[in-house]
Amino acid sequence: MKHRPRLSAHVLPRIYAASQHSYVVLYDTEALRSHPVSRRAWSCISAMDGTRDVEGLAAFLTARGTDASTEEITGFISELESQALVEEGVVAPRAAITEESAVDVDRRLEPLPRYALECDGAGSCCRFYPSIAFTPHDVAKARSHCPDVEDSGQDERRVFVPLIGVESPMRAVALRDGRCNYLEPDGACLVHKRGGAAAKPIGCNLYPSRFVDAGHSVRLLPHLECACVFRSAAVPAATDPAPQTMRDLPLGASVERLESPVILTATLAASLAEVQATFDALSEVACTDCVGAFLQIARQLNAGLSSEALAKLVGAAEGASAFEQELFTAALEALERRVLPLSKEEWRSPKDLVLVTANALLMAIDVLKAGLAEFLGGPGVYAADEAFYFRVQMFGLGLCARSGTRSSRVLAFDRAFRLLLGRALGVVSVLAELGDPAFKCPLSLVEAAMRGYGLGVYVRELEPAIEAAFSAAEDGAALNPC
Numbered sequence: 255m256k257h258r259p260r261l262s263a264h265v266l267p268r269i270y271a272a273s274q275h276s277y278v279v280l281y282d283t284e285a286l287r288s289h290p291v292s293r294r295a296w297s298c299i300s301a302m303d304g305t306r307d308v309e310g311l312a313a314f315l316t317a318r319g320t321d322a323s324t325e326e327i328t329g330f331i332s333e334l335e336s337q338a339l340v341e342e343g344v345v346a347p348r349a350a351i352t353e354e355s356a357v358d359v360d361r362r363l364e365p366l367p368r369y370a371l372e373c374d375g376a377g378s379c380c381r382f383y384p385s386i387a388f389t390p391h392d393v394a395k396a397r398s399h400c401p402d403v404e405d406s407g408q409d410e411r412r413v414f415v416p417l418i419g420v421e422s423p424m425r426a427v428a429l430r431d432g433r434c435n436y437l438e439p440d441g442a443c444l445v446h447k448r449g450g451a452a453a454k455p456i457g458c459n460l461y462p463s464r465f466v467d468a469g470h471s472v473r474l475l476p477h478l479e480c481a482c483v484f485r486s487a488a489v490p491a492a493t494d495p496a497p498q499t500m501r502d503l504p505l506g507a508s509v510e511r512l513e514s515p516v517i518l519t520a521t522l523a524a525s526l527a528e529v530q531a532t533f534d535a536l537s538e539v540a541c542t543d544c545v546g547a548f549l550q551i552a553r554q555l556n557a558g559l560s561s562e563a564l565a566k567l568v569g570a571a572e573g574a575s576a577f578e579q580e581l582f583t584a585a586l587e588a589l590e591r592r593v594l595p596l597s598k599e600e601w602r603s604p605k606d607l608v609l610v611t612a613n614a615l616l617m618a619i620d621v622l623k624a625g626l627a628e629f630l631g632g633p634g635v636y637a638a639d640e641a642f643y644f645r646v647q648m649f650g651l652g653l654c655a656r657s658g659t660r661s662s663r664v665l666a667f668d669r670a671f672r673l674l675l676g677r678a679l680g681v682v683s684v685l686a687e688l689g690d691p692a693f694k695c696p697l698s699l700v701e702a703a704m705r706g707y708g709l710g711v712y713v714r715e716l717e718p719a720i721e722a723a724f725s726a727a728e729d730g731a732a733l734n735p736c
């Protein structure tokens with residue numbers, strides 16, 4: 255058994271309250287499992303920083319007014335260990351930031367053209383994510399403006415836990431029924447209401463902006479995870495924003511770096527500059543069917559076509575071939591295995607948007623299994639949402655891996671799959687009469703669930719099959735051009 259246990263860095267503790275209970279949920283981000291524990295158990299875990307043995311933990315709890323025997327603590331550590339949630343001893347201090355990793359503050363910020371966000375005030379983004387991060391300064395502002403929320407003015411621990419492990423100075427706010435503790439019933443932010451926009455956490459003020467390092471500039475685009483992000487695209491911005499540089503970004507904004515060279519397929523890589531030129535050309539293509547467009551990109555990546563030739567093919571692409579349909583069926587199975595555990599998290603409140611979405615996603619998967627061909631027929635009412643999605647993916651270099659070795663081909667297939675899922679979730683939301691405003695753009699919920707709850711890793715188990723199937727199709731085409 256671990257002598258001086260420390261909560262592993264891949265475990266994220268989060269306070270979750272519902273009408274009948276309040277837990278601290280330990281999210282294992284590697285195994286994608288959640289473990290609800292009592293607030294008393296959390297008191298013990300919060301002292302597991304790798305410096306205390308069993309006696310030290312018992313003494314810590316006594317000092318906090320919570321008694322536990324050494325036998326009880328020993329059993330608890332063994333339980334955590336059996337779930338791979340704890341490690342031994344303290345963590346090595348982090349390496350200092352080097353000059354090479356320093357940000358070039360004069361680099362140009364390049365916003366998505368013709369776009370300005372108009373928030374709908376529905377608070378969807380404040381009631382979906384498991385981690386809403388607060389800096390120590392954000393915590394101080396929230397507690398001073400809203401000391402009455404869970405009486406957190408008296409004790410920070412009533413509303414906040416460390417963002418990572420037990421020692422992170424960054425904090426995560428408690429969720430009630432899956433909603434941020436500061437979210438009012440009418441969708442307003444209480445911290446904003448009382449302290450003004452500047453009092454809100456940095457991350458909330460920045461959301462849904464994301465920043466992508468595109469070499470000569472940093473691209474500014476929205477996360478596609480809120481209905482209002484898509485609705486805003488329906489009204490093109492009248493004026494372009496004033497030129498900005500990285501210097502204008504608030505502290506705390508993080509920039510996504512891309513891998514270079516970009517892995518296009520299992521057998522082909524290209525420089526980031528070349529790939530960017532191609533995707534920039536595609537970003538202005540008006541697609542007939544964006545599922546077909548992403549699949550066409552996946553098919554043509556090895557063909558060495560000019561940007562113009564590729565744009566023409568992508569613009570006219572429709573539907574999916576037989577082998578692509580088989581891959582979609584495999585993707586549905588793989589995703590279902592990821593969504594099922596989320597739909598069975600019994601500690602969640604029935605009102606929790608995450609639970610509602612997980613159950614709706616399972617229905618969407620069933621609907622797609624039963625009628626895949628029908629959904630491949632076209633975007634229907636979601637044509638504008640899908641066209642915007644395609645444009646943002648191209649502009650934000652969404653088919654270039656942020657880390658690891660995932661190829662653009664796999665990512666293009668994944669994006670086509672997400673669009674199909676959005677179409678099916680839309681049908682489910684109508685049939686099941688899901689009136690939550692978040693369902694106004696089902697594709698945004700698909701995106702939020704893929705990132706926020708790690709569902710996007712479904713594609714990991716399909717990568718070899720996707721590469722092999724597209725390569726075999728290329729070989730077949732080479733042998734038989736008819």
Ligand code: SF4
Nearest residue numbers: 380434436437443458
């Ligand atoms: S602090 Fe305010 S803006 Fe941020 S998630 Fe909570 S309610 Fe939303």
